[in-house]
Amino acid sequence: MTTLRMLAIGTLLHAKHLSRSPFEVAMALIVPLVQATLAVHLFRSGDGSHRLIEAAVGAGLMGIWASVLTGSGGAIQNQRWQGTLEMIMLAPRRPVTVILPITAATAVTGMYALLATLAWGRIVYGIRIELAHPAAFLAAAVACVLGLGMFGLLLASTFVLLRNANALANPLDYPIWLLSGMLVPITVLPSWTLPVAAVLPTTWGARALREATVGGPVWPSIGICLAIGAVCLVVGGYCLTVFERRARVTATLALS
Amino acid sequence: MDSEHTLTAPSPPPPALSPSTRAGSDFAIEAEGLSRTYRTRTGWLRPRLQTVDAVRGVDLSVRRGELFGLLGPNGAGKTTTIKMLNTLLIPSAGTARVGGYDVVTQTREVRRRIGYVFGGDRGLYDRLSGLDNLRYFAELYAVPAREQKRRIAELLELVGLRGREGERVEGYSRGMRQRLHIARGLLHRPEVLFLDEPSIGVDPVAARELRRTVAGLAANGTTIVLTTHYMAEADELCDRIAVIAGGRIQALGTPAELRRRADGRRVLEIEAYGVPDAALAALRELPGVRETAVEARGTQQLLTVQSDTDVDVQGDVLRELSGIRLGRVTSREPTLEDAYVAIVNAS
Ligand SMILES: Nc1ncnc2c1ncn2[C@@H]1O[C@H](COP(=O)(O)OP(=O)(O)OP(=O)(O)O)[C@@H](O)[C@H]1O
Ligand SMILES: [Mg+2]
Numbered sequence: 358m359t360t361l362r363m364l365a366i367g368t369l370l371h372a373k374h375l376s377r378s379p380f381e382v383a384m385a386l387i388v389p390l391v392q393a394t395l396a397v398h399l400f401r402s403g404d405g406s407h408r409l410i411e412a413a414v415g416a417g418l419m420g421i422w423a424s425v426l427t428g429s430g431g432a433i434q435n436q437r438w439q440g441t442l443e444m445i446m447l448a449p450r451r452p453v454t455v456i457l458p459i460t461a462a463t464a465v466t467g468m469y470a471l472l473a474t475l476a477w478g479r480i481v482y483g484i485r486i487e488l489a490h491p492a493a494f495l496a497a498a499v500a501c502v503l504g505l506g507m508f509g510l511l512l513a514s515t516f517v518l519l520r521n522a523n524a525l526a527n528p529l530d531y532p533i534w535l536l537s538g539m540l541v542p543i544t545v546l547p548s549w550t551l552p553v554a555a556v557l558p559t560t561w562g563a564r565a566l567r568e569a570t571v572g573g574p575v576w577p578s579i580g581i582c583l584a585i586g587a588v589c590l591v592v593g594g595y596c597l598t599v600f601e602r603r604a605r606v607t608a609t610l611a612l613s
Numbered sequence: 614m615d616s617e618h619t620l621t622a623p624s625p626p627p628p629a630l631s632p633s634t635r636a637g638s639d640f641a642i643e644a645e646g647l648s649r650t651y652r653t654r655t656g657w658l659r660p661r662l663q664t665v666d667a668v669r670g671v672d673l674s675v676r677r678g679e680l681f682g683l684l685g686p687n688g689a690g691k692t693t694t695i696k697m698l699n700t701l702l703i704p705s706a707g708t709a710r711v712g713g714y715d716v717v718t719q720t721r722e723v724r725r726r727i728g729y730v731f732g733g734d735r736g737l738y739d740r741l742s743g744l745d746n747l748r749y750f751a752e753l754y755a756v757p758a759r760e761q762k763r764r765i766a767e768l769l770e771l772v773g774l775r776g777r778e779g780e781r782v783e784g785y786s787r788g789m790r791q792r793l794h795i796a797r798g799l800l801h802r803p804e805v806l807f808l809d810e811p812s813i814g815v816d817p818v819a820a821r822e823l824r825r826t827v828a829g830l831a832a833n834g835t836t837i838v839l840t841t842h843y844m845a846e847a848d849e850l851c852d853r854i855a856v857i858a859g860g861r862i863q864a865l866g867t868p869a870e871l872r873r874r875a876d877g878r879r880v881l882e883i884e885a886y887g888v889p890d891a892a893l894a895a896l897r898e899l900p901g902v903r904e905t906a907v908e909a910r911g912t913q914q915l916l917t918v919q920s921d922t923d924v925d926v927q928g929d930v931l932r933e934l935s936g937i938r939l940g941r942v943t944s945r946e947p948t949l950e951d952a953y954v955a956i957v958n959a960s
Contacts, residue, residue, distance in 0.1 A: 363752040370741060370749045377740035377781075440735030443701055444797070448753040449724040455753065605703045608651055 360454055367458030368506075372465045375428065381466065388423070389473035390481070392416035397482045410486065413478040414570050418563050420470025421505055428463025429509030432456065433517040433600075443610045452601045453510065453594030460509030464502040471498070489572035497565035500579040504558035507586035507593070514596035518603075558585040641805050641836035642675040642698060646707035648860075649693050667693040669860040670707065675838065680831040682851035683840040686957055690860040691840040692731075695807050698838070699729050711805055725755075728803030732810030734790040737782045743769075743793050744778040747800065754801040768796040771826060773819065787814040795823070805836045812841060824850055844950035856953060858960040868949055875919065875947035875955055878903060881927055883916040884940025895933050901926045906954050913940065919951055 375381050395416055433456065436442040445455050478484040488494045565578035604610045649668040654660045668690040675681045683691045696702040698709055700720045708715065714722040738746050744765065751761045769775045772792035782790065791814050798806060808827065812820045827850060831837050841847055847854055848868045856864040856871070864871060888907065896905050896916075901924030908915045920926040927944065 359755065359758070362758065363755075366752050367749060370738075370745055373745065374738050374740050439738070440733075441738065444729075444736050444750070445753060447699065447701065447724055447727075447729055448750075449721050449755060450753065602703075605701060608702055610701055 360450075363450075364454065364458055364461070368461040368465060371459050371462035375462055375466050376469075385466070385469060385473065388420055389417070389470050390477045392420055392470075392474045393477035393481065393484075397478065397484070410475075410478075410484055411567055411571055413475055413484055414471070414566050415563065417471030417474035418501070418559070418566060420474055421464060421467030421501065422559060424467030424470060425460070425463050425505045425509040426512065428466070429460040429513045430516045432459045432463070432509070432513040437610070437612055440612070446601060446604075446610055451594065452597035453590070456513055456597055457506065457510050457590070460513050461502070461506030463509055464505040467505065468498060468502050471501075488570055490569045490575055493575040494566065494569035497562070497569045497575055497579055500565060500582050501562035504562050504582040504586035507590040508558045511589040511593035511596070514593040514600060517600050518596055556585065558582045558589065561585065639676055640674045640710075641677045641679070642673060642681075642709070642711050642838065644671055644673040644698065644707065644709040647671040647673070647694065647697055647704050647709055648706040649690075649697055649702060650705045667860055668697070668704075671857070671860075671862055673855065673862075675836055677836055678831060678834045680827070680837045680839065680850055680852045682847040682854040683838060683857060684842075684844075684847055684854055684953060685840075685857035689857045691857060692809055693860075694857070695729075695809050695838060695840065699727050699807050700724055701729075725801075726804045728798040728801065728806045730794050730798035730806070730808050730811050732791065732794075732813030734787050734814070737790060737793060737797075739783040740781060742779050742781055743774055743785070743789075746782060746793060747778075747796060750797050751800050756801050764800060765796075768799055771799075772796045773822065788816055788819060791815050792819070795826075799830075803835070806830065806838070808837060808839045810840055810842065812843065812846060820846070844948070844953060848949040856956045858957050861960075863960045864956045871952045871956070872947070872949050873952075875952040877922050878919050878947050878951070878955075879922045880945050880947050880951050881918040881920065881930060882941075882943045882945065883918070883930070883934070884942075885914050885916055885934065886912065886938040886940075888914055888916060888934070888937055892933055892937065896930060899926055899929045899933065900924065902930075904951075904955050904958050906958075917951070917954070919947065919955065 376385070393413060393416060397412070433442065436445065436459070446452065448455055475484075475486060479486055561578045561582035565575050565582060567573070568575045568578060647668060648666070648670050651665045651667055653663050653665070655663050667688075671690075671694055673681075683694065685691050693702065697704045698711060698716060700716050700723050703717055708717075710716065711723045712726045714726075716723050738749070741749070747765045747768070748761065751765060756764055766775075769778050772795050774789060774792055774796065777785075777789065782793065785793065791811070795811060798808075811827075812823055815823060824846060827837060827839065831850075831852075839847070839850065851868060853865065853867055854871055855862045864874065893905060893907065893916075896902060896918060901920045902918055903921065904917075904919040906917045908917075918926065918930055927942070931939075931942070
């Protein structure tokens with residue numbers, strides 16, 4: 358109970374801290390507009406308004422993904438640069454509960470990007486926001502944030518274990534957009550990508566959102582998204598424990 | 614900082630529950646043969662592995678409620694020692710227990726009981742307010758929810774940040790950040806507090822309040838390990854002091870005991886401008902002279918010459934310095950600082 362409270366408050370405060378970074382603010386203003394534009398131009402040729410809102414949601418998801426990837430991949434390094442890594446690791450808690458609020462916060466700010474993309478789509482391009490299941494859309498959005506936060510934790514922990522894995526992060530952006538079917542339906546991708554896509558929580562999060570938008574069974578996708586997220590949490594938690602121990606041996610919790 | 618609030622220190626834990634009492638020990642901190650080697654890679658094109666033996670076999674025992682000082686020159690290994698005791702670094706050799714718990718194998722138990730404050734202005738969330746910083750760390754350090762509000766208000770008062778807690782930390786002065794660090798370190802009422810140069814960047818009035826706070830915490834049973842470069846601070850506060858240099862403890866005792874190391878000596882202080890190294894070396898060779906030290910104070914230098922009491926070196930010293938512009942010359946009894954200089958120079 359107290360752990361849940363700590364996770365919630367920690368996530369909110371980290372999101373607050375993130376949202377005040379001038380870089381993040383600029384990104385948050387520009388990226389959704391660019392994405393809404395992309396979505397509209399890629400799919401205007403498509404057959405109907407369904408496609409448009411689907412594209413806008415997909416584009417918004419890319420915003421979340423970008424936020425999680427850059428935010429979570431560098432989460433631990435950022436804390437190190439700020440000099441806060443030692444102070445948070447000093448808490449009498451498991452490393453996973455210390456780091457999870459940070460990656461969850463990147464998913465929260467990413468969720469803002471999704472909503473902003475929809476808003477821009479509405480304002481600038483007049484996309485009609487008609488959701489098949491509004492309540493399920495909300496649930497899917499929350500599931501997306503949770504799933505991505507947990508996936509972000511896996512990224513944060515593996516990136517910090519593998520040296521210079523940050524260099525890996527940026528090229529990961531596009532393949533995962535495609536693989537998760539955020540921009541194009543998975544069915545048009547080559548078949549070898551299917552198993553890869555199936556283990557990414559983003560795939561199921563995107564699917565849940567799409568189903569909530571245009572109609573379909575939302576709940577199974579939400580369930581799978583969360584289940585995969587939970588696996589990420591367990592594996593990421595283990596990696597973080599290894600990382601913490603190793604950093605205390607190599608004296609890399611602090612910069613020096 | 615209000616002295617009344619120094620009474621907000623944790624009351625000592627009931628003896629029956631305290632593990633080290635259970636283990637029959639009065640010590641809050643025990644360390645044996647603590648050592649730490651750093652390995653660093655230098656050079657970019659042709660990387661070479663370099664090792665630094667930062668701490669080489671430190672034995673320590675600090676009693677419950679004791680205020681223990683760790684003094685030493687830059688790079689002596691003070692911070693390294695503290696970080697091994699507070700679980701941030703794993704020792705290369707040796708063992709240490711805090712509150713009876715091993716710092717390597719019982720990390721979580723140790724962390725529950727300790728607070729850590731370091732000097733400098735990093736380590737805070739700059740874009741959050743002081744209050745949000747404290748709220749976050751209160752959650753993280755498991756301060757019970759219903760106590761948080763009161764505890765934070767109490768600490769803001771204690772460190773003199775009340776009224777400024779709503780502002781973002783990026784707008785804080787260096788001293789304000791340092792006070793926020795201190796408040797954070799006390800949130801969970803730690804039994805053992807590690808203070809690594811806590812008075813850096815704090816103005817003299819606030820530094821005095823800080824000393825009062827620290828003394829109050831110790832009086833209420835908190836065990837404190839303090840490092841500082843201000844001798845007067847150490848002299849005033851510490852029950853015992855370890856002087857560490859080159860990663861080893863060179864001297865250990867009460868301030869009075871350490872001061873006695875300079876017994877039978879006299880100190881000559883000379884204000885001077887532009888003393889060449891050669892003149893300094895010559896001073897050291899004079900009969901009766903035991904130590905020399907120079908401290909830069911703006912354009913001025915303060916020369917201290919320690920000598921045996923029974924030899925009057927003043928004439929010889931001034932002769933060696935002839936031709937150099939001098940200010941006031943005074944002769945005085947040795948202080949803790951002089952004893953410290955003697956210990957460090959001898960190491
Ligand atoms: N992370 C690190 N990697 C490599 N060497 C280090 C590291 N941290 C400290 N050292 C080295 O270990 C030695 C002891 O450093 P330490 O920080 O413990 O000294 P200190 O007594 O705290 O000094 P100061 O008074 O300047 O704070 C120094 O030679 C320092 O260069
Ligand atoms: Mg230090």
